[in-house]
Amino acid sequence: xxxxxxxxxxxxxxxxxxxxxxxxxxxxxxxxxxxxxxxxxxxxxxxxxxxxxxxxxxxxxxxxxxxxxxxxxxxxxxxxxxxxxxxxxxxxxxxxxxxxxxxxxxxxxxxxxxxxxxxxxxxxxxxxxxxxxxxxxxxxxxxxxxxxxxxxxxxxxxxxxxxxxxxxxxxxxxxxxxxxxxxxxxxxxxxxxxxxxxxxxxxxxxxxxxxxxxxxxxxxxxxxxxxxxxxxxxxxxxxxxxxxxxxxxxxxxxxxxxxxxxxxxxxxxxxxxxxxxxxxxxxxxxxxxxxxxxxxxxxxxxxxxxxxxxxxxxxxxxxxxxxxxxxxxxxxxxxxxxxxxxxxxxxx
Amino acid sequence: xxxxxxxxxxxxxxxxxxxxxxxxxxxxxxxxxxxxxxxxxxxxxxxxxxxxxxxxxxxxxxxxxxxxxxxxxxxxxxxxxxxxxxxxxxxxxxxxxxxxxxxxxxxxxxxxxxxxxxxxxxxxxxxxxxxxxxxxxxxxxxxxxxxxxxxxxxxxxxxxxxxxxxxxxxxxxxxxxxxxxxxxxxxxxxxxxxxxxxxxxxxxxxxxxxxxxxxxxxxxxxxxxxxxxxxxxxxxxxxxxxxxxxxxxxxxxxxxxxxxxxxxxxxxxxxxxxxxxxxxxxxxxxxxxxxxxxxxxxxxxxxxxxxxxxxxxxxxxxxxxxxxxxxxxxxxxxxxxxxxxxxxxxxxxx
Numbered sequence: 001x002x003x004x005x006x007x008x009x010x011x012x013x014x015x016x017x018x019x020x021x022x023x024x025x026x027x028x029x030x031x032x033x034x035x036x037x038x039x040x041x042x043x044x045x046x047x048x049x050x051x052x053x054x055x056x057x058x059x060x061x062x063x064x065x066x067x068x069x070x071x072x073x074x075x076x077x078x079x080x081x082x083x084x085x086x087x088x089x090x091x092x093x094x095x096x097x098x099x100x101x102x103x104x105x106x107x108x109x110x111x112x113x114x115x116x117x118x119x120x121x122x123x124x125x126x127x128x129x130x131x132x133x134x135x136x137x138x139x140x141x142x143x144x145x146x147x148x149x150x151x152x153x154x155x156x157x158x159x160x161x162x163x164x165x166x167x168x169x170x171x172x173x174x175x176x177x178x179x180x181x182x183x184x185x186x187x188x189x190x191x192x193x194x195x196x197x198x199x200x201x202x203x204x205x206x207x208x209x210x211x212x213x214x215x216x217x218x219x220x221x222x223x224x225x226x227x228x229x230x231x232x233x234x235x236x237x238x239x240x241x242x243x244x245x246x247x248x249x250x251x252x253x254x255x256x257x258x259x260x261x262x263x264x265x266x267x268x269x270x271x272x273x274x275x276x277x278x279x280x281x282x283x284x285x286x287x288x289x290x291x292x293x294x295x296x297x298x299x300x301x302x303x304x305x306x307x308x309x310x311x312x313x314x315x316x317x318x319x320x321x322x323x324x325x326x327x328x329x330x331x332x333x334x335x336x337x338x339x340x341x342x343x344x345x346x347x348x
Numbered sequence: 349x350x351x352x353x354x355x356x357x358x359x360x361x362x363x364x365x366x367x368x369x370x371x372x373x374x375x376x377x378x379x380x381x382x383x384x385x386x387x388x389x390x391x392x393x394x395x396x397x398x399x400x401x402x403x404x405x406x407x408x409x410x411x412x413x414x415x416x417x418x419x420x421x422x423x424x425x426x427x428x429x430x431x432x433x434x435x436x437x438x439x440x441x442x443x444x445x446x447x448x449x450x451x452x453x454x455x456x457x458x459x460x461x462x463x464x465x466x467x468x469x470x471x472x473x474x475x476x477x478x479x480x481x482x483x484x485x486x487x488x489x490x491x492x493x494x495x496x497x498x499x500x501x502x503x504x505x506x507x508x509x510x511x512x513x514x515x516x517x518x519x520x521x522x523x524x525x526x527x528x529x530x531x532x533x534x535x536x537x538x539x540x541x542x543x544x545x546x547x548x549x550x551x552x553x554x555x556x557x558x559x560x561x562x563x564x565x566x567x568x569x570x571x572x573x574x575x576x577x578x579x580x581x582x583x584x585x586x587x588x589x590x591x592x593x594x595x596x597x598x599x600x601x602x603x604x605x606x607x608x609x610x611x612x613x614x615x616x617x618x619x620x621x622x623x624x625x626x627x628x629x630x631x632x633x634x635x636x637x638x639x640x641x642x643x644x645x646x647x648x649x650x651x652x653x654x655x656x657x658x659x660x661x662x663x664x665x666x667x668x669x670x671x672x673x674x675x676x677x678x679x680x681x682x683x684x685x686x687x688x689x690x691x692x693x694x695x696x697x698x
Binding site: 017018021022023024025027028030031032033034035041043047050051054055061062064066125126127128176289293294295297320321322323324325 | 367369370371372373374375376407408410411412413414416422423424426443444447450451452453454456457460461463464465467468471604606607608
């Protein structure tokens, strides 16, 4: 922790996007994407992201997303090929699925690095671009090695692996010429996942107990096609709520840990996200999106973005002007698109 | 490129405010941009820098997003005066111009909601079922068998127990079933499996397998009824309903991800929703199609579809008491309109 500094200044993140305005961009993007069989989605993605970036403000100035839709479209074509193969093969021959998983495993370090590079290079703040200089080799060690170790230790190494992943992503980012630094430690991650595991185990025990009580009460004559009874639906709903709540808990805790460990030159980030609040946001968003058949999706996006911005701030002992630009780097869009489709969550 | 040619002799003059970022440091300088005769004068703290308007590139307009002017040399001006920038550099690229126009009005948004809803409906109701059929047909029998074997294995591991029917009875049914399916066009060798599952049921798995429960064998009052139930399952096999259902559900999952995937926490929904709700409407059509197949198959083997009607009627009588307590089952209706199915079967018999 940095010692208190008399010159230290507080820089707030704010989010100024409005649901109505974003809704129009979102629905036009969705509609045109359907009409053009997905081709417009690349343009839609850039426009949506430009809106969200521009309204995410640090010290009153918005961020800027400058990716070329054509680069994204190229990436999407490749991602579709991979994803299509994966989705189809999964249903048909388990063996092919394994080949695709192996292929993805081999490609995943490149996907992660390329995605981070593309996103960083196309994100600017005050006309200075971010960049990412992590190597595929290091990513391979962490992602393939870490995932393998997690499996070998039956999940015990998983929190450590997640911490190493976050550290890799953060430490290789730059803003202009300024390298990010991180003093992220495994302890916080281990505690977070341990607690999340305990919640899951407890909820599971309660559900099994309730399930036994239920099944002994009724004659178990339901055929597999008729699982639509109210009790069954209630159990599914409870499992879902627990799942989302645990996800929100892990997300808020790890975001705070990552933010608190991030140092960008004279600046240190700080996260104050609350698990309960985030879980409420996620669950109410899901209900709203379901009830409106998807219409509330942009509103849900805006709410989460606003909450996240309100709960991350920066302390710096020098004005933001002191940041300088760096050397531009090259990046392709494919990595970002592939990771988008597979929801590889590698962002801060 | 935005090149905005003014007629010779025309003098245009305006000014707007912005913040200049030189691209070398994060320092922002508030500037006044004055335009005169296709030239920009950037005024900052008493100094003036002049740039030709045609050397300035602007970003594509997005509603509610401040505009960025990219100056030669890597500097940029961000301005909230979107109207002034739009007037000076009207978007030339037709795609971003149309997108901006559409995104700027509620009438277009409402139109887009209606069009999207119509498209989603057409995709779910017509396009996916239409597309799933040839895809299902192109899947080889070995692949289907692998899926079917996998499904049977997981059923055995969860809720199925070995059959307790006497071996003689099983052999008798198998013999009758073999005669029933022998030489039928569009059906290969169909494998009949017996299981005990706590309730009368029969179902078809990919790879030409039909599972029938002990309870079903006992529930049928005679072999006509049992074969009627099996004929219905043969219909599911004949039209590859299981395979098509999987394909259609995958399509819906992709669609839901496209619609709601943006919002955090929504991704898990994509898998859950099609399984829970949309399943029902598809299987309704499949049930009716399998019924229609069963009438023809029964008639070809000199048996009456009336047996199917009898079976359905007893099903309905047995299940009815449970129905009112379970409004959701009725609403989702995975076995819909049993009365209608009885009526159709009786009509087919006449």
